[in-house]
Amino acid sequence: AQKITQTQPGMFVQEKEAVTLDCTYDTSDQSYGLFWYKQPSSGEMIFLIYQGSYDEQNATEGRYSLNFQKARKSANLVISASQLGDSAMYFCAMRGPNNNDMRFGAGTRLTVKP
């Protein structure tokens, strides 16, 4: 079975600083995808970044980067130069090769302070 663990219920960061949101996962699949989503108070889940299990390079998308450590089964999200608009819930998620659903962690609420 697949499981996603996010151990930080809430995080605070000062505007313009970098922040790391932790995510660990458990799976017996060799092929899988790891995703990060942002959920503002409006409710919509916004896709941020993807990392495939066979990707050797860490994924980057603008201010977002994914610190992928396969042996440790971790996929931490790094947000550089935090902005006030980054305040939201952040979810780590995983998909395997044979399941048609995405498994989500419990989420981390990030608050950016001015």
Add this chain to the structure above:
Amino acid sequence: KAGVTQTPRYLIKTRGQQVTLSCSPISGHRSVSWYQQTPGQGLQFLFEYFSETQRNKGNFPGRFSGRQFSNSRSEMNVSTLELGDSALYLCASSRTSGTYTGELFFGEGSRLTVL
């Protein structure tokens, strides 16, 4: 390009009633998934439809059902509502199914309150 559209955005029902939620996926996307989000249980997978066929179902009672039409639009129905069904119901679409590489595109959700 229009995103995933869910209607209604908010609704209030009473116990025992039934509700139907609608989801229009991004044009060209044939897979539609439904998720329930509650403070206690987080995001839980309900079911996925691809080309009008249910591909997978989560661990929910039979009161939760869905369908997909030939234009890929999907509806989910909850019968005999219980207080615990109060949640944000999120619909997500993707171009393909059964692959671990594709991200899901979510709508803004339908927030259901059961009184």
